[in-house]
Amino acid sequence: MSAVDTNLLADLEMRGLINQMTSPEDLVQHLREPRTLYCGFDPTADSLHIGSLVPLLVLKRFQQAGHKPLALVGGATGMIGDPSFKAQERKLNDEATINGWVEKLKHQVSAFIEFSDQANSAAVVNNYDWTHNVDVLTFLRDIGKHFSVNQMIQKESVKQRIEREGDGISFTEFTYMILQSYDFSELYNQYACTLQIGGSDQWGNITGGTELTRRRYQGQVFGLTLPLVTKADGTKFGKTESGTIWLDAKKTSQYAFYQFWINTADADVYKFLRYFTFLGEADMVAIEERDKEAQGRPEAQGILAREVTRLVHGEEGLQAALRISEALFSGNLQHLTAADLEQLYQDGMPASATGAEQLTLVEALVTSGLAKSNKMAREFVGNNAVSVNGEKCTQVDTLLSAATGLHGRYHILKRGKKLFHLLRW
RNA sequence: GGUGGGGUUCCCGAGUGGCCAAAGGGAUCAGACUGUAAAUCUGACGCGUAAGCUUCGGUGGUUCGAAUCCACCUCCCACCA
Structure with missing residues (x-):
C-alpha cells in the first residue's frame, strides 16, 4: 500500500502533460498515498480515436506510479452530449447505438490499464449504472439544488453558446455538467475516487464535480487537466x-x-x-x-x-x-516472395480482390480506390505518379492480369509517394 | 408575429440574363526538390478520352437562353416585438 512513485507529478510536468490542477499543493500531498482516480470517455463513435490517447496513457502513468485507475465509459453522459467548447448543439444518438458503442469502448479502454489482482488493479465503470434509475424529482432536489445557474452560465466552456446569437444551447446539453459532476461524487462515494483527469476542455465539468462532492459528502477531491494536443502548423491533431x-x-x-x-x-x-x-x-x-x-x-x-x-x-x-x-x-518489391505478399495482405495492407480477367491500369486505379474517377486516374498516370510492382507506369492502357502480376497473383499499385494498394487476382 | 438580409462547386467567397463548370483564396492531390519532411516552384482540382453531360437550397414558371428574372416552399441570419 505504500509503493507510490511520488515523482509522478514531476514527470507529468516534465512531459508538459499538466494544464491545470485544483489545489496543486494539496494534490501533491494527496498523491503520496495510493489513490483512486478516473477519466471519462463518452461513446460518440464505435471506437476511440487518438484524441483519447493522452488521457488513456496518463491513466496508465498513474497506475504505474501505484494508483488505481477507473475508466469511466459514459453510457449516460453519451446520451446527452457534452457542450463544452462545442460550437453547436449535437444530435442525439439512439440508446441501442450508444449501448453498442459502450461495449466497444469498455473493451478498448481495458487494453491500456492492468486488471490483474494487484491492489491498484483498474476497473471500468459505466455512469449509466448510477443514473438510469434516478428519478427526476430526486435528481432536481438532491443534485440540482447544489448548482447555481448563475455560476454555470459563467463557465467558459458554455459561454460562447449562451452569448452567441443564433446558436443556443438546449437545457439537455446545459445539464451535462451536472451529470458529470454527479459521476465524480458517486465515484467518490462508491470507490473513494478522489481525482479526475481529463482534457483541458473538461476543466469546468471537473471543478463542478469537486464542488458537488464537497457539498454532498464534505469530501475534498481533485481535478487535473491535460493539454490539448496541438500541431505547429495549426491544423487539427488526429x-x-x-x-x-x-x-x-x-x-x-x-x-x-x-x-x-x-x-x-x-x-x-x-x-x-x-x-x-x-x-x-x-x-x-x-x-x-x-x-x-x-x-x-x-x-x-x-x-x-x-x-x-x-x-x-x-x-x-x-x-x-x-x-x-x-x-x-x-524493400525492392520484385524481391518479395509469395509468402511475403500474403503476409502483407494478412497484416492489413490496403488490398482488394478483383473479379475481372484483366484490368486496364486506369480501371485498376479506380477499383482500388487510388483514384476516384477515370479522369483522375489518367491524370495521375500522365503525371508520372503511378507505379506497378515498383516500376513507373506511364501508359494509361497498360493491361493488368494475373499473368502480369508478381507470383501470378499480386499487383502492388502505388500512387504518389505513399499510397499503396495490393491487388489480388 | 413584424421588417430587412441571405442559402454558389470540399470550405470561405465573387458572380445579378448569354462571353459561366462559374473569379479569387484556402484545403486537397500530383510532379520537381527532399528525409515517406518543411519551405518553394509547377500542374490538377463536377463527371466524361472526347463530343458532351450534370451543378449554383427545393419546386414550378418567364425566356431562343437563367446561378442570375418571377411565384411558391424551405432553411439560416440581423433587428424589432
Missing part, C-alpha cells in the same frame, strides 16, 4: 486527409496508424515523444540531440511511431506495420 485516426485496427489499420506517426512534423515530434511514450527524459533529450547533429532524416519519428504503435496495437501489430512499411518504402 486528422489526416483520409480521416480520423482511430484506435480500432478495423477502422485504422496498424499500418496506417504507424504511418500517421511516422509522418509527424519535425516541429511536433519531440513534444509528442513526451506526450505519447513512456521513454525517460534523458532518452528523449538524447534523441533530440542526435537528430540535431545528424543532418538528414531525424530518427525521432521512427521511435515515436514504434513506441505508440506498440502501446496501442501490441508488439504483433507493430511488427505487421513494420513489415508493410519496410517492404513498401525500402
Whole structure:
C-alpha cells in the first residue's frame, strides 16, 4: 500500500502533460498515498480515436506510479452530449447505438490499464449504472439544488453558446455538467475516487464535480487537466486527409496508424515523444540531440511511431506495420516472395480482390480506390505518379492480369509517394 | 408575429440574363526538390478520352437562353416585438 512513485507529478510536468490542477499543493500531498482516480470517455463513435490517447496513457502513468485507475465509459453522459467548447448543439444518438458503442469502448479502454489482482488493479465503470434509475424529482432536489445557474452560465466552456446569437444551447446539453459532476461524487462515494483527469476542455465539468462532492459528502477531491494536443502548423491533431485516426485496427489499420506517426512534423515530434511514450527524459533529450547533429532524416519519428504503435496495437501489430512499411518504402518489391505478399495482405495492407480477367491500369486505379474517377486516374498516370510492382507506369492502357502480376497473383499499385494498394487476382 | 438580409462547386467567397463548370483564396492531390519532411516552384482540382453531360437550397414558371428574372416552399441570419 505504500509503493507510490511520488515523482509522478514531476514527470507529468516534465512531459508538459499538466494544464491545470485544483489545489496543486494539496494534490501533491494527496498523491503520496495510493489513490483512486478516473477519466471519462463518452461513446460518440464505435471506437476511440487518438484524441483519447493522452488521457488513456496518463491513466496508465498513474497506475504505474501505484494508483488505481477507473475508466469511466459514459453510457449516460453519451446520451446527452457534452457542450463544452462545442460550437453547436449535437444530435442525439439512439440508446441501442450508444449501448453498442459502450461495449466497444469498455473493451478498448481495458487494453491500456492492468486488471490483474494487484491492489491498484483498474476497473471500468459505466455512469449509466448510477443514473438510469434516478428519478427526476430526486435528481432536481438532491443534485440540482447544489448548482447555481448563475455560476454555470459563467463557465467558459458554455459561454460562447449562451452569448452567441443564433446558436443556443438546449437545457439537455446545459445539464451535462451536472451529470458529470454527479459521476465524480458517486465515484467518490462508491470507490473513494478522489481525482479526475481529463482534457483541458473538461476543466469546468471537473471543478463542478469537486464542488458537488464537497457539498454532498464534505469530501475534498481533485481535478487535473491535460493539454490539448496541438500541431505547429495549426491544423487539427488526429486528422489526416483520409480521416480520423482511430484506435480500432478495423477502422485504422496498424499500418496506417504507424504511418500517421511516422509522418509527424519535425516541429511536433519531440513534444509528442513526451506526450505519447513512456521513454525517460534523458532518452528523449538524447534523441533530440542526435537528430540535431545528424543532418538528414531525424530518427525521432521512427521511435515515436514504434513506441505508440506498440502501446496501442501490441508488439504483433507493430511488427505487421513494420513489415508493410519496410517492404513498401525500402524493400525492392520484385524481391518479395509469395509468402511475403500474403503476409502483407494478412497484416492489413490496403488490398482488394478483383473479379475481372484483366484490368486496364486506369480501371485498376479506380477499383482500388487510388483514384476516384477515370479522369483522375489518367491524370495521375500522365503525371508520372503511378507505379506497378515498383516500376513507373506511364501508359494509361497498360493491361493488368494475373499473368502480369508478381507470383501470378499480386499487383502492388502505388500512387504518389505513399499510397499503396495490393491487388489480388 | 413584424421588417430587412441571405442559402454558389470540399470550405470561405465573387458572380445579378448569354462571353459561366462559374473569379479569387484556402484545403486537397500530383510532379520537381527532399528525409515517406518543411519551405518553394509547377500542374490538377463536377463527371466524361472526347463530343458532351450534370451543378449554383427545393419546386414550378418567364425566356431562343437563367446561378442570375418571377411565384411558391424551405432553411439560416440581423433587428424589432
